[in-house]
Amino acid sequence: MPASPSTARAINDRFALKLLQDEGPLTAAQLKTLTGLSRPSVADLVERLQGAGLITVVGEAGAQRRGPNARLYGIIADRAHLAALDVRTEGLSVVVADLLGATLAEATLPIDADVTGTEPAVEQAVALLERTAREAGVRRLHSVGIGAPGLIDPATGELRATTGLPAWHRRLVTALQERLPATVLVENETNLAAVAEHRLGAARDRDTFVLLWLGRGVGAALMLDGRIRRGVSGGAGEVGFLPVPGTVGLPSATDCGGGFHSLAGGAAIGALAARHGLGTAGAASAAAGVRAALAAGPRGEAFLDALAGHLAVGAAAVSAVLDPGCVLLGGETGHAGGAALAERVAGRLAAMSPLRTEVRSGELGDGAVLRGALLAARDAVQDDVFAPRG
Template sequence: MPASPSTARAINDRLALQLLQQEGPLTAGQLKTLTGLSRPTVAGLVERLQSSGLVQVVGEAGAERRGPNARLYGIVADRAHLAALDVRTHSVTVVVADLLGTTLAEAALPIGRHTGTGQAVEQAAALLERTAREAGAERLHSVGIGAPGLIDPVTGELRESTGLPEWHRALVAALQQRLSASVLVENETNLAAVAEQRLGAARGVDDFVLFWLGQGVGAAVVLGGKVRRGASGGAGEVGFLPVPGTGALPSATGCDGGFHSLAGAAAVRELAARYGVEGDTEDAVRSADPEFLGALAERLAVGAAAVTAVLDPGCVVLGGEIGHAGGEALAARVEARLASLSPLRTEVRAAALGGEAVLRGALFAARDAAQEELFAPGA
């Protein structure tokens, strides 16, 4: 059944907006070429988008071509303001951006280990409000939050966890009440995977697993271009993965004895000490001591082999502080060892975005939510 004229217009408008978002400012002629639409149809959609306040003329395409056909059209960046938060165990980082994702202001704040829940929530919320004011954002449209822990796939809420501060869950609820913005929360590893897929090591890859290697160990599963969360939101909890070499088994209440005991920061520091490599975890991994890196790669390949045997993603990205610090030297060693453990060909890459991956992913979540509403038919 053919689409009605109004539906067809809405589809064309959204396609044009997506192209302007992805490609930057375009002329009407370029929009015609990229969309395959007729010149009158493109002229009509450009007029509608200008009238709606979503698109404006931002310049001309070259001095030799002047006049209406040379006008460059672009998204109105300040049509909506967005915010992203990277909530860690003892800190929070905030970035405020426009609809194009351009950073307008950024700030970070440590949260003391013994800070009470109410005080921690107030400090984090005040940081967001202050950063928004500095960015000139009178009203935030969407806020994306990346946090450790499981997200309930039904309610979209951060689930209670005995291993994480209570203020994490309380902050999400407080911001939802305090702001008129749409507030979304997602597991930090999943957001890092989204950022690596759009900007970093997994760009253009539809199937991959990102290992988050830091204080804790987790993974994000991306299949068919989409993050897969599992029935309870727990897909990727590889810290609990039973693996050889730990001397024990994990339990329902703790991941000691699981892959975490091989690849978590404490385990990596202990391994480094055995090889005489000093410094904190990242410095130790960055030292590029060949024997230490080889032993660490052996451990990481064990976890990767278990995951790839089930999912066959074709690509594994080593992220988090440890993965980023190890870089290509560690990734190459893991790939080589993995090839000897598994018949499935799997490429191993080092994450490209480092510590900013979660924040970038949270900003993508906020921008996607804003665009879903603003670019919708009749918005």
């Protein structure tokens, strides 16, 4: 059954807006070529989108061209505003952006809830977002994307109470939902990092891959056929609890000690670097130890080989179950290791598994979570603002 004229117009409008979002400002002739529509249909489309306040003339194409055919149309970026938060155990980062995702203001704040208490920590975080929005000249946020450690309930979209998760994280999400006239979305930080790497980073050419997040903790995001897979309870990718050889004991339901976390968590990597004379032990020194090893030349190779062996254990387990064809080493530590570490892990993995699996370094590093949260918020804004009107 063919689409009704109104439905066809809505589909064409949405397609044109997506082109303007991805390609930047376009002339009517370029829109005609890219959409395949007739010249009169494009003229009507442009008039509708201008009338809806979604696009405007932003310039002219080419120094030799003048007049209506040379007009460049672009999305009105300040039609709506969004924000993204990267919530960590020790603090948070905030960015405020326009409809196209261009950063208008950003800020970071360390938070020690053990000192300040849960409610003061929440107030500090909310105040940071409000202050950053004011500095950006934004009066109202349409959508806020939040990346946080922990499990997201697939049924409700809520951050679940998890052992070890600071209480102020869950309270912050609730407080923002209660106090802001905005859509507030929360997602697991590693999942958001994978979305960012898929759309902006090292996995742009991959619809199926696994991201190993190497930060203070260790986790994985499963991107299968272009979609993040969360599992029944939201726990898909909790590889820190994965029982692996090379650790002392086994993990428990409340403690990932003895699991893959004991090989690839930040503290474990920092301790490994210290044992090789590359810095001091501790989660904060993991990426620094990798960078020091790369700078040390032959002296750092023993550490890099040992680290690659640790990471390959988890990568081999994930590959045996999912056969993703590609594993990204994400987070600050994966980014610091770059191609040199990825190649070492690939070599170890090839010796352990019969499945061909490419290993890459993530391109976005520790900033991938914030970029992913911004993408989630932008998608929510555009789903609403670009939605066809009756």
